[in-house]
Amino acid sequence: xxxxxxxxxxxxxxxxxxxxxxxxxxxxxxxxxxxxxxxxxxxxxxxxxxxxxxxxxxxxxxxxxxxxxxxxxxxxxxxxxxxxxxxxxxxxxxxxxxxxxxxxxxxxxxxxxxxxxxxxxxxxxxxxxxxxxxxxxxxxxxxxxxxxxxxxxxxxxxxxxxxxxxxxxxxxxxxxxxxxxxxxxxxxxxxxxxxxxxxxxxxxxxxxxxxxxxxxxxxxxxxxxxxxxxxxxxxxxxxxxxxxxxxxxxxxxxxxxxxxxxxxxxxxxxxxxxxxxxxxxxxxxxxxxxxxxxxxxxxxxxxxxxxxxxxxxxxxxxxxxxxxxxxxxxxxxxxxxxxxxxxxxxxxxxxxxxxxxxxxxxxxxxxxxxxxxxxxxxxxxxxxxxxxxxxxxxxxxxxxxxxxxxxxxxxxxxxxxxxxxxxxxxxxxxxxxxxx
Numbered sequence: 001x002x003x004x005x006x007x008x009x010x011x012x013x014x015x016x017x018x019x020x021x022x023x024x025x026x027x028x029x030x031x032x033x034x035x036x037x038x039x040x041x042x043x044x045x046x047x048x049x050x051x052x053x054x055x056x057x058x059x060x061x062x063x064x065x066x067x068x069x070x071x072x073x074x075x076x077x078x079x080x081x082x083x084x085x086x087x088x089x090x091x092x093x094x095x096x097x098x099x100x101x102x103x104x105x106x107x108x109x110x111x112x113x114x115x116x117x118x119x120x121x122x123x124x125x126x127x128x129x130x131x132x133x134x135x136x137x138x139x140x141x142x143x144x145x146x147x148x149x150x151x152x153x154x155x156x157x158x159x160x161x162x163x164x165x166x167x168x169x170x171x172x173x174x175x176x177x178x179x180x181x182x183x184x185x186x187x188x189x190x191x192x193x194x195x196x197x198x199x200x201x202x203x204x205x206x207x208x209x210x211x212x213x214x215x216x217x218x219x220x221x222x223x224x225x226x227x228x229x230x231x232x233x234x235x236x237x238x239x240x241x242x243x244x245x246x247x248x249x250x251x252x253x254x255x256x257x258x259x260x261x262x263x264x265x266x267x268x269x270x271x272x273x274x275x276x277x278x279x280x281x282x283x284x285x286x287x288x289x290x291x292x293x294x295x296x297x298x299x300x301x302x303x304x305x306x307x308x309x310x311x312x313x314x315x316x317x318x319x320x321x322x323x324x325x326x327x328x329x330x331x332x333x334x335x336x337x338x339x340x341x342x343x344x345x346x347x348x349x350x351x352x353x354x355x356x357x358x359x360x361x362x363x364x365x366x367x368x369x370x371x372x373x374x375x376x377x378x379x380x381x382x383x384x385x386x387x388x389x390x391x392x393x394x395x396x397x398x399x400x401x402x403x404x405x406x407x408x409x410x411x412x413x414x415x416x417x418x419x420x421x422x423x424x425x426x427x428x429x430x431x432x433x434x435x436x
Contacts, residue, residue, distance in 0.1 A: 002315065003280070003283060003315050003316070003317050004314060004315065004316045004317070005316070005317050005318075009276075009316040009317075009318070009327055010327060010330060012314055012316075013274070013314065013316070013327050013330050013331040014330055014331075015331070015332070015380065015381035022039060022040060022221075026040060026221070027039075030043055033065065033066070040221050040222055040225055041225050041229075043196070043222065044196045044222055044225045044226050044229060045229065047062055047195075047196040047197050047200055047226070048196065048199075048200045048203075048204075048226065048229060048230065050062070051197055051200035051201060051204060051206070052200065052204045055206035055207055055208075056074065056206045056207050056208050056209075058197070058200075059074060059193060059197050059200075059201055059206060059208075059209070060074070062195070062196075062197040063192075063193065063194075063197060066195055066197070067167060067168075067194060067195070068170055069168065069169075069170050069171075069172050071168065071172050071192045072172065073192075074191050074192055074193060074208045074209065075189060075190070075191050075192075075208060075209075076174060076179065076189075076190040076191065076192060080179070081179055081182065081183055081190060082183065084176040084179035084180050084183065085176060085180065086176050086177050086180050090177060091180060093369075093370075094144065094148070094177065094180060094181050094184060095184060096370055097145065097148050097369055097370035098148055098152065098181070098184055098185060100370045100371070100372050101148055101149060101152045101153075101370070101372060101373075101374070102152050102155075102156065103372065104372030104373055105152060105153050105156040105390070105391055106156055108156075108390060108391045108392075110126065110156070110157060110158075110391045110392070110395065111126055112124040112125050112126040112397070112398075114400060118404075118406070118407075119403065119404060119406070119407035120402045120403040120404035120407055121400065121402035122400065122401060122402065122403075123399075123400040124397050124398065124399060124400060125397070125398040125400055126395050126396070126397055126398075127158075127395060127396045127398060128157050128158030128159045128160070128394060128395055128396075129154075129157070129159050129213040129214055129235075129394050129395065129396065130159070130160065130161065130213055131159070131160075131161040131162075131163060131210060131211075131212045131213055132154045132159045132161070132162055132163070132212055132213060132214050132215075132216060132394055133163045133164075133165065133202035133212035133214070133215040133216070133234075134147060134150045134151050134154070134162060134163070134164045134165070134187075134215075134216055134217050135164075135165055135166070135198060135199065135202075135215060135216070135217035135218070135219055135223060136150075136164055136165070136166040136178055136217060137166070137167075137194075137217075137218065137219055137220070137223075138166040138167045138168070138169075138174060138175060138178065138194060142166075142174075142175035142177060142178055143218075144175070144177040144178050144180075144181045145368055145369050145375060146217055146218060146375070146376065147164065147166075147178055147181050147182060147185070147187075148181055148185065149374040149375045149376055149389065150216045150217050150237075150374065150376055150389055151164070151182075151185050151187060152185060153374055153389055153390055153391050153393065153394060154216065154393075154394040155185065155186065156391050157391045157392075157393075157394035157395050158394075158395070159394050161188050161210075162185075162186075162187045162188050162189075163187075163188065163189050163191070163202065163209070163210060163212055164178075164182055164187050164189070164190045164191065165190075165191045165193040165194070165198035165199075165201065165202060165209075166178055166190070166191075166192070166193070166194065167192070167193065167194025167195065167198070168192040168194075172192065173192075174190065174192060178190075189210075191208075191209055193209070195219075195220070195222050195223060195226075196222045196223060196225070196226035198223075199215060199219075199223060199226035199227055199230060200226065200230070202215050202234065203215065203230035203233045203234045204230075204233065211234070212234060213234060213235060214234055214235035214236065214237065214393070214394065215227060215230070215234055215235070215236050215237075216236070216237040216376070216389060216393065216394075217237075217376065218240040218376060219240075224239050224240070224241060227239060237376070237389055237393045238376070238378055238382065238386055238389075239380075239382075240376060240377070240378070240379050241270075241379045241380045242268065242269065242270030242271055242272065242379065243265050243268045243270075243271045243272075243334060243335075243379065244265070244271065244272040244273070244274070244333050244334045244335065244379055244380075245261065245262065245264075245265040245271075245273055245274065245333065245334070245335040245336075245337060245364055246274040246275075246276060246328055246331055246333035246335070246336050246337070247261050247262055247273075247274070247275050247276070247337045247339060248276050248277070248321075248324050248325070248328055248336065248337065248338055248339065248340065248346075249275070249276075249277045249279070249282055249286075249339040249340060250277065250278050250279060250282070250321065250339075250340040250341055251277075251278065251279035251281065251282055252340065252341040253277075253279075253282060253339040253340065253360075254339075254360065255282060255285035255286045255288070255289045256289050256293075257339060257360050257363070258275065258282070258286045258289070258339055259286050259289035259290040259293050260293060260363070261337050261339070261363055261364055261365070262275060262286075262290060262309075262313070263290060263293050263294060263297070263305055263309075264363070264364065264365045265308075265335065265364065266304070266305040266308035266309050266313075267297070267301045267304045267305040267308070268304070268308070269304055269307075269308075270308070270312075271308040271312070272308070272312040272313070272314075273308060273309060273312070273313045273314075274313070274314045274315075274316070274331065274333065275313070275314070275315050275316065276316040276318055276324045276327055276328065277316070277317065277318065277324070278317070278318050278319070278320060278321060278324060280317055283315055283317060287315075290309065294306060294309065321340065321346060322349070325346055325349045325350065328350070328352075328353065329349075329350070329351045329352045331352075331381070332352035332353065332378075332381045332382070332383040332384045333353055333354065333383065334353075334354040334355070334377045334378060334379045334383065335353070335354060335355055335357065335364045335367070335377065336350065336353040336354075336355070336356045336357065337357045337362075337363070337364055338356065338357065338358050338359065339359070339360055343358045343359050344358060344359075352383050352384050353383055354377030354378045354379070354383045354386075354387075354388055355367060355373060355375075355377050355388060373388060374388050374389040374390065375388075376388060376389040377389075405434075408431075408434060408435070409435060409436055412431050412432070412434065412435050413432075413435065415431050416428040416429075416431045416432050416435075419431065
């Protein structure tokens with residue numbers, strides 16, 4: 001067990017923001033598909049250009065080439081949407097998750113303001129976006145929770161039209177749990193589309209798929225690259241990459257819980273688990289528990305988790321809880337789990353994190369489903385400047401300026417002076433024209 005301490009730990013947890021290495025398997029697959037070793041970005045650029053030029057035909061061709069099926073219809077019919085069913089217990093769990101997430105976001109202040117005084121009026125108008133696209137991964141795992149955690153904040157924001165894209169299976173069908181959740185939420189339209197071609201369709205619009213104002217939702221490397229490349233044509237909420245969890249624990253933590261929380265996120269491909277503790281004994285106990293829990297997982301989950309743990313896990317011994325929090329703030333994790341004797345006393349020191357999970361009953365896995373806040377959180381250190389998906393992501397804020405004549409007489413000369421200092425004479429004259 002390689003335990004990091006001091007400056008070595010600080011260096012290991014400082015993000016370097018270099019290019020994400022492309023796995024050899026991805027390059028090999030690209031070579032098999034295209035006859036040359038294209039990078040993921042080159043593949044995505046081809047897809048975006050083709051969809052923009054050929055619309056629906058390109059979507060069908062790329063879906064067949066990349067996903068192995070050619071959908072008879074890109075859009076899920078309303079009859080199929082209404083007919084989708086899941087087991088009663090799962091249906092109830094989906095309903096509970098929807099209710100809790102909606103209740104959480106209904107508490108977020110989402111209104112503008114207009115302040116009137118003797119100088120006139122200043123304020124902000126808040127308006128919902130007209131149409132939002134939600135990308136829901138459906139490959140290795142049909143992430144029904146992602147639909148709930150992305151569509152509902154948009155719906156609470158007042159967005160009238162939600163367009164969902166999710167890849168179908170080889171049979172051309174989207175997982176019924178995703179369709180049930182879409183129906184219960186009140187999603188307008190659902191399309192059998194995945195990968196970069198889905199992002200292209202949402203960004204540019206086709207005969208079948210309406211273009212949107214903003215695209216939200218996580219995806220694989222190709223989806224993330226596509227979102228980055230279409231930004232400007234549409235808005236994007238973030239570029240969520242592989243998941244990451246930092247568990248901060250002291251000697252009071254149950255090593256089984258610590259191991260379970262690390263393992264839960266490790267089963268995501270490319271995950272980066274981090275354990276920071278003030279107790280060497282705990283670190284050793286967690287390693288033993290982690291090994292046992294890992295072997296008890298079924299395949300392929302065991303292989304996914306083992307790859308994350310062996311290739312990317314970091315273990316840090318901190319001298320004090322203060323140092324542990326400092327290291328967490330440097331790392332800016334997507335998920336920060338506080339498993340300490342009195343975790344609430346540490347909350348005020350947290351400066352950078354996507355979400356904080358306080359205490360042993362608030363495991364991150366619960367937050368993935370129905371705690372309330374969206375699980376679409378900033379990754380890769382972007383929690384330094386980004387926030388989890390929230391209502392404001394789906395609204396425009398419009399400034400309102402209504403200065404009256406008396407205020408103009410008082411502040412106008414200063415404004416004209418600033419204009420001339422910037423060399424903008426017409427600006428200054430437009431102001432002075434209205435001065436007494």
